[in-house]
Amino acid sequence: MSRETILIDADDTLWENNVYFEQTIEEFLTLLEPFGYPRKYSRHILNETERRNIRQHGYGVRSFGRSLEETYMKLAGRAADRATLDNIQLRVNDLERTPPKVLEGVMETLDYLADRHRLILFTKGEAAEQAAKVERSGLQIHFDAIEIVPEKDVATYRVLVNRHHVVKSRGWMVGNSPHSDINPALEAGLNAVFIPHHATWELEHEEVRSGAGRLMILMRFSDLREHF
Ligand SMILES: [Mg+2]
Numbered sequence: 001m002s003r004e005t006i007l008i009d010a011d012d013t014l015w016e017n018n019v020y021f022e023q024t025i026e027e028f029l030t031l032l033e034p035f036g037y038p039r040k041y042s043r044h045i046l047n048e049t050e051r052r053n054i055r056q057h058g059y060g061v062r063s064f065g066r067s068l069e070e071t072y073m074k075l076a077g078r079a080a081d082r083a084t085l086d087n088i089q090l091r092v093n094d095l096e097r098t099p100p101k102v103l104e105g106v107m108e109t110l111d112y113l114a115d116r117h118r119l120i121l122f123t124k125g126e127a128a129e130q131a132a133k134v135e136r137s138g139l140q141i142h143f144d145a146i147e148i149v150p151e152k153d154v155a156t157y158r159v160l161v162n163r164h165h166v167v168k169s170r171g172w173m174v175g176n177s178p179h180s181d182i183n184p185a186l187e188a189g190l191n192a193v194f195i196p197h198h199a200t201w202e203l204e205h206e207e208v209r210s211g212a213g214r215l216m217i218l219m220r221f222s223d224l225r226e227h228f
Contacts (some may be wrong), residue, residue: 001228003117005166007185008143009175010123010130012197013221014110015100015137019199021064024091028068031084032075046071047202054203058150060126065092096129100137105222110142112225120145120164122173124152124180152180157188166190168213174224177204186211195221 011017025046029039049067057063068088073080113119121143123130130148134140145164149156161168168189175181176197183206185192191213208215216227 001116002170004228005118005120005164005171006113006228007120007122007147007160007166007171007173007190009173009177009181010121010134010137011125012176012200013103013174013181013195014106014121014139015102015133016199017100018197018201020095020098021201022199024068024095027091028072028088031087032072035076035079037075042071042075045075049074050203058126059124060129061092061096062126062129064095065089068092100133102137102139103221105220107139109222109224110139113228114142117228119143120147120160122147122149122152122160124149152184154184154187157184157190161188161190174221176200178206178208179204182215183209183211186213186215189213192216193218193224193227195219195223 008014025043028046029042032042033039046067049071050064053063053067053070057066065088069085072084072088076084110119119142121134121140123134125148127148131146134146140146147160157173160166161171171190172193173181173185173190174193174195176195177200178194182192182194186209189212193216194208195218218224
């Protein structure tokens, strides 16, 4: 294959991410059960609160912590107490400190790809938080550029394509999220590689739609070596 430009997502593509949030959410739902709320209902309220906070404050651990607090205040009502709020805050701090656990085969595969193609890490989230994760992952040496944006939509893909002079027919987006990685990239005219992750966040779920570019579906990150 000729030299391509490969944009690569980070959370749940290069390293585990959502599984840690899910653990925190499971504990949080347990905390709300004594108030008489079924887990499914509490989760629904949390998701709604997250959607609203993401619109106002963006992604990231801080925004997530705010959503947990607000959901707790809403559901516990007058029974809400300071100790539980502090406990929630502690868990959110733990989440922020968790070092990224790089997924199996990622290191070797990036090594292989970086020799042959131009790699750009493309992630969304709170800039400082994501930058810290990239640094702690030790993976940045493989990338020509690191791009962190508040939201990955068609507009941000177009900006990226222009900034890095990506020839669309030879540009790819690799990621686990139909909503942020695959659909907007295809719509922007890029090709895409969808690598599903079992713990993909509910807010990222979406049907994969066809677009101008080619779509490849792989089971593992290391499978990229057979195609690039
Ligand atoms: Mg991801």
